Each structure stands twice: as structure tokens, then as C-alpha cells.
Amino acid sequence: xxxxxxxxxxxxxxxxxxxxxxxxxxxxxxxxxxxxxxxxxxxxxxxxxxxxxxxxxxxxxxxxxxxxxxxxxxxxxxxxxxxxxxxxxxxxxxxxxxxxxxxxxxxxxxxxxxxxxxxxxxxxxxxxxxxxxxxxxxxxxxxxxxxxxxxxxxxxxxxxxxxxxxxxxxxxxxxxxxxxxxxxxxxxxxxxxxxxxxxxxxxxxxxxxxxxxxxxxxxxxxxxxxxxxxxxxxxxxxxxxxxxxxxxxxxxxxxxxxxxxxxxxxxxxxxxxxxxxxxxxxxxxxxxxxxxxxxxxxxxxxxxxxxxxxxxxxxxxxxxxxxxxxxxxxxxxxxxxxxxxxxxxxxxxxxxxxxxxxxxxxxxxxxxxxxxxxxxxxxxxxxxxxxxxxxxxxxxxxxxxxxxxxxxxxxxxxxxxxxxxxxxxxxxxxxxxxxxxxxxxxxxxxxxxxxxxxxxxxxxxxxxxxxxxxxxxxxxxxxxxxxxxxxxxxxxxxxx
Numbered sequence: 001x002x003x004x005x006x007x008x009x010x011x012x013x014x015x016x017x018x019x020x021x022x023x024x025x026x027x028x029x030x031x032x033x034x035x036x037x038x039x040x041x042x043x044x045x046x047x048x049x050x051x052x053x054x055x056x057x058x059x060x061x062x063x064x065x066x067x068x069x070x071x072x073x074x075x076x077x078x079x080x081x082x083x084x085x086x087x088x089x090x091x092x093x094x095x096x097x098x099x100x101x102x103x104x105x106x107x108x109x110x111x112x113x114x115x116x117x118x119x120x121x122x123x124x125x126x127x128x129x130x131x132x133x134x135x136x137x138x139x140x141x142x143x144x145x146x147x148x149x150x151x152x153x154x155x156x157x158x159x160x161x162x163x164x165x166x167x168x169x170x171x172x173x174x175x176x177x178x179x180x181x182x183x184x185x186x187x188x189x190x191x192x193x194x195x196x197x198x199x200x201x202x203x204x205x206x207x208x209x210x211x212x213x214x215x216x217x218x219x220x221x222x223x224x225x226x227x228x229x230x231x232x233x234x235x236x237x238x239x240x241x242x243x244x245x246x247x248x249x250x251x252x253x254x255x256x257x258x259x260x261x262x263x264x265x266x267x268x269x270x271x272x273x274x275x276x277x278x279x280x281x282x283x284x285x286x287x288x289x290x291x292x293x294x295x296x297x298x299x300x301x302x303x304x305x306x307x308x309x310x311x312x313x314x315x316x317x318x319x320x321x322x323x324x325x326x327x328x329x330x331x332x333x334x335x336x337x338x339x340x341x342x343x344x345x346x347x348x349x350x351x352x353x354x355x356x357x358x359x360x361x362x363x364x365x366x367x368x369x370x371x372x373x374x375x376x377x378x379x380x381x382x383x384x385x386x387x388x389x390x391x392x393x394x395x396x397x398x399x400x401x402x403x404x405x406x407x408x409x410x411x412x413x414x415x416x417x418x419x420x421x422x423x424x425x426x427x428x429x430x431x432x433x434x435x436x437x438x439x440x441x442x443x444x445x446x447x448x449x450x451x452x453x454x455x456x457x458x459x460x461x462x463x464x465x466x467x468x469x470x471x472x473x474x475x476x477x478x479x480x481x482x483x484x485x486x487x488x489x490x491x492x493x494x495x496x
Contacts, residue, residue, distance in 0.1 A: 101334050192319075374387050434489045
């Protein structure tokens, strides 16, 4: 049931195109009346991708959030990189908080590192189906406003076991430094792989500390070749991207670009600062999630001429654009500890407040804090100051979140470009058939399987091994668990 209290400047659609806003509505809509909580303590185990914020006694934002919620919010805030370890410790102690983020959806689309997740949810967490299915969810209008596809990732054992943190299906794109490519006088819109390769060679100049690519464009070339993101269904049978002969072509082309000096030489190092390379102009092309669009502008120090846009993949041999890959519609989900009906309804009221949509006063505070304390409005957008950057990252947006929108604060033209890019790709986006399905083997072994693939790719891309070595790498991946994952997904597909 979409919320109608705020109108976007550019409307999204049911295919997955997000609403876009050129500025934050002024004045924002006051969407609630009074705190949703009824006092007492509410606890949560949440994740963050930012530095851990100050504790509540040193954090005015946290204190004000408690006042607006009407509860004493006790949070265990965990860096996303430590989620699997910390979660294992949490469930071993069996002292669960009210809100539990049991898993972060990985780029491959499944909860990371949780063995027997459906069984654990059934044993320890609340079945929310009576509260949220059908018309029941209308008691919580902001939860009812969340996209239907994001709820699919909360369904286990035929029941609703979580609250979604929705994301757009636009996924990862190839960002380009539009300003610098224009200054270099090259064609920023290659029409085939050959033209893409030529562009990369033309703009790369190690003596000027400039490379075309922050990393190997393996996924981008895979899209040019029409390969799937992860799996494709062929008559009910699944075939992995890694099993196509065309994937070897993508490996070969990417390795050649590395030899050509078109890829930043430090890209194989752990935690390579690719965003810094991109913003400083050391790399002119960088693949990243669509959510990074405002991040680049927030971190930009290059001045007012800084301009980025998205590069659509051309078909490998030319003749139009290739399809991009659709992303998981959910960043993560949050389960609730089993409790009596009164407690569950109280927690859902709090979750409903936390899901207030963009354009409301509640969203503005939750995401940016208090005006004059944590942010200032500039050109229609809230710009965080240092207090805002450090205090507001409590991880509450990973308990539940509003539907995502396209919005680059204070830079309407950047918002317009981001919307136009998504509008161009969404109609033909390629959705993996296994998204929102569960495989226990994949949930347990994806780290191990990912290491086999990533190490093998890096050996070939760096020239340590020939492309022909991929056959043995693929065989190891299949026997270690790849074939078992395939079978479980095929069974899930067959069962509907």
C-alpha cells in the first residue's frame, strides 16, 4: 500500500525504478503523532558499515532518538565485516535482543554465514505472519509501504520471519568520471568491446598517475557477453556463469587490459581504496552499487566541475546495449525475538516509525539528525557536519528502512543523471532466478566457494595462471559445494 503523503519529482515504477527527489520536501511531512514506544528498554543487534558511533551518554542524536521513540534503545552495533563471528557468539549465548539482524545479504544474494537459518528462525524468532500478512499489515502503514519484492527475503518455512531493509534492483553499475573523460576528448559511450578496450587504452597514462579502471572489468565484460549474474535457468536446470565458455573470454579480455596497463596496478591489494582513486582521478571507471552515487559527491574534493554518470554495457560485438544484472531487493532483514502479542505489537509500532518514508520529518531526523546540530540545508539538501557523520550511524536503518529513493543532497543535476541511468536499464534488467531462494549449502559455504572463485580469477587476471587453468578451478568449485548449491536451488525452484 504505497504511501501517498509525499510526491517525487520523478516517479518510479513497479519494475523497480526508484522514485527520485531533486530536493528534500520543505517543509517535511509530519507523518506520526507522538512516540510509538511505551517506555522501558528495547534492545537490538544491528550492523553498520561506518565507524562505531559514540555511546548513548556521549551521543545527543541517540538521546533524541530515544525521546522520539519513547523507549531506552540499547544497541549492540557490529561492523558488517564482523557480523558472522558476532552473530555466532550471540546465538551461542542464547540471550537474544528484541531486534536481531541475523544476516547481511551478500552481493551474491543470500544471508552470509548462517547455518540452518530457517530452523533457527523457527525455534528462536517470532512468526510475524499473523501481524503482517494480507490486510493485517495495514495497522503499520509504513511497513505496508515497503516494496512487495523486499518481503520475499523475509519468508522462511512458509511464514514471515523478518522485517526487510529494501534496496533498488538497479544493482551495480560502471561509474565514469564524465568530467575527466570530456577533458581528455574521448568517446565516453563505447559501442562494443573493441571500442571499450580502445577507450581504456587511450585514457590510461601511468606517468600521469591515471588508469582507466580501478579494477578488472570482469562483470562488465560478462554483461557485454550476455552472461548471467550468478545462475540461469535452462529448462528447470541451473547453469552457473562460471560454466559458460564466454566466461573464459571475459577472463582473457580482462587479463589483457591488465597487461595493457589500463587497470590500476594496486587493485589486487586488500581493501584497495577504489573510491579514493575514482574521486582523485587516478581511475576514471569504477564499478559500484547505485547507492554509492551520493557517496562520491559527499567525499568529493575535486571542486565544482566534478561530474559522474553511469556507463551502460554495450553488446560485445556492438549493436545496442546489453542487459545489466538485477540486484537483491533486500540489503538485510531483521528478526524479532519470540515474545507475547503485546510486546510484538509494541516492537512493530517502533519498526513502523523507523520505516517512515523519504520526505517525512521522521525520515529526515532518522537519517540526518537535527537541523543546526547534525546538518544544514544547502540547495534543498541536508548536508551532514562532523557531528552528523559520527553520531547518526547507529545502524537503526538496518533494523528496517523506508523504500529507497534516488537523492543526491544539494546536487539536483546529479540526482537527475542517476534517475536517467536507472530508467535506461530497468526495463531490460536481468533478474537471477535464485534471488530470494534459500540454499543451506550456499549459506554455509559461500565464503569458501567465493575464495576459490576469487583466488582463481585473480591468478588469471594478474597473469600468474593461463585462462586454461579455469577448468580446474571450476572443477574444485563444483566438488567443494557448487553442485550441491545448484541442486538445492533447483529443488527450491521446482517447489515454487
